[in-house]
Amino acid sequence: xxxxxxxxxxxxxxxxxxxxxxxxxxxxxxxxxxxxxxxxxxxxxxxxxxxxxxxxxxxxxxxxxxxxxxxxxxxxxxxxxxxxxxxxxxxxxxxxxxxxxxxxxxxxxxxxxxxxxxxxxxxxxxxxxxxx
Amino acid sequence: xxxxxxxxxxxxxxxxxxxxxxxxxxxxxxxxxxxxxxxxxxxxxxxxxxxxxxxxxxxxxxxxxxxxxxxxxxxxxxxxxxxxxxxxxxxxxxxxxxxxxxxxxxxxxxxxxxxxxxxxxxxxxxxxxxxx
DNA sequence: CGTTGCCTTGACGCCGGTGTCAATGCCTAA
DNA sequence: TTAGGCATTGACACCGGCGTCAAGGCAACG
Numbered sequence: 001x002x003x004x005x006x007x008x009x010x011x012x013x014x015x016x017x018x019x020x021x022x023x024x025x026x027x028x029x030x031x032x033x034x035x036x037x038x039x040x041x042x043x044x045x046x047x048x049x050x051x052x053x054x055x056x057x058x059x060x061x062x063x064x065x066x067x068x069x070x071x072x073x074x075x076x077x078x079x080x081x082x083x084x085x086x087x088x089x090x091x092x093x094x095x096x097x098x099x100x101x102x103x104x105x106x107x108x109x110x111x112x113x114x115x116x117x118x119x120x121x122x123x124x125x126x127x128x129x130x131x132x
Numbered sequence: 133x134x135x136x137x138x139x140x141x142x143x144x145x146x147x148x149x150x151x152x153x154x155x156x157x158x159x160x161x162x163x164x165x166x167x168x169x170x171x172x173x174x175x176x177x178x179x180x181x182x183x184x185x186x187x188x189x190x191x192x193x194x195x196x197x198x199x200x201x202x203x204x205x206x207x208x209x210x211x212x213x214x215x216x217x218x219x220x221x222x223x224x225x226x227x228x229x230x231x232x233x234x235x236x237x238x239x240x241x242x243x244x245x246x247x248x249x250x251x252x253x254x255x256x257x258x259x260x261x262x263x264x
Numbered sequence: 265c266g267t268t269g270c271c272t273t274g275a276c277g278c279c280g281g282t283g284t285c286a287a288t289g290c291c292t293a294a
Numbered sequence: 295t296t297a298g299g300c301a302t303t304g305a306c307a308c309c310g311g312c313g314t315c316a317a318g319g320c321a322a323c324g
């Protein structure tokens with residue numbers, strides 16, 4: 001399978017596939033003319049990468065998942081290294097959620113503050129609740 | 133007040149202050165020698181910018197807040213334009229929280245999946261719960 | 265032989281806020 | 295006068311995943 005074909009099957013670009021290879025994620029042999037030649041199994045690998053990228057993982061984090069697939073597992077997240085990454089990411093995501101939740105609180109507080117006081121006078125909001 | 137002094141008072145760098153000015157956020161007059169001369173009030177403006185940046189706003193979003201301060205309000209978020217930005221950001225943050233929460237669910241699901249099946253065999257996790 | 269279409273490598277652009285370096289100018293104290 | 299400290303503008307670097315263009319090689323068909 002040539003790069004263009006794999007790109008189309010995987011729903012991505014040749015640029016992207018070369019980029020993944022450059023970072024050691026996707027493997028390719030070479031034809032006599034220098035063209036990349038891909039095993040069918042690489043399609044699965046590319047799917048895994050795309051899926052994890054979409055979930056917010058970085059290429060570096062994805063490596064263990066790919067290695068896990070190559071080791072013959074039917075899914076990439078069943079190996080210890082992958083699990084470790086999943087744990088880290090989970091913690092990270094929890095952290096983000098916490099921060100965003102705090103931020104949300106502050107935003108709502110500021111909105112309340114802004115809506116209660118000056119908008120009662122300027123009547124700029126149709127949903128003003130306070131009584132002058 | 134010269135730029136170095138303001139930078140120190142605001143806890144940031146001269147580079148940063150020039151950048152803010154370049155984007156119309158901070159105002160400065162000029163001395164005869166071309167040095168920037170800052171009003172005392174700009175310190176408050178810089179505080180506002182830093183605070184909002186830290187909260188995840190972009191410089192563009194921050195402009196209404198600064199304008200609100202310059203209009204004489206004691207806080208930058210009481211003006212309609214600021215409120216609008218706050219609303220947008222709140223919705224945006226809610227979206228992020230939702231996405232992250234979904235992602236969190238998927239991560240936990242994958243962790244469970246990985247912990248239940250293969251780690252029962254390899255005994256790599258001290259917290260294995262399943263019975264072979 | 266020319267065109268078309270695939271492939272190759274290499275390199276710049278983007279986004280956003282800032283660090284950092286360069287080359288140069290002004291001011292002040294010794 | 296000179297050194298040193300502050301100022302000026304301009305420009306590159308970073309991060310990460312990829313778009314996109316350039317300049318060229320190879321294959322197949324007319």
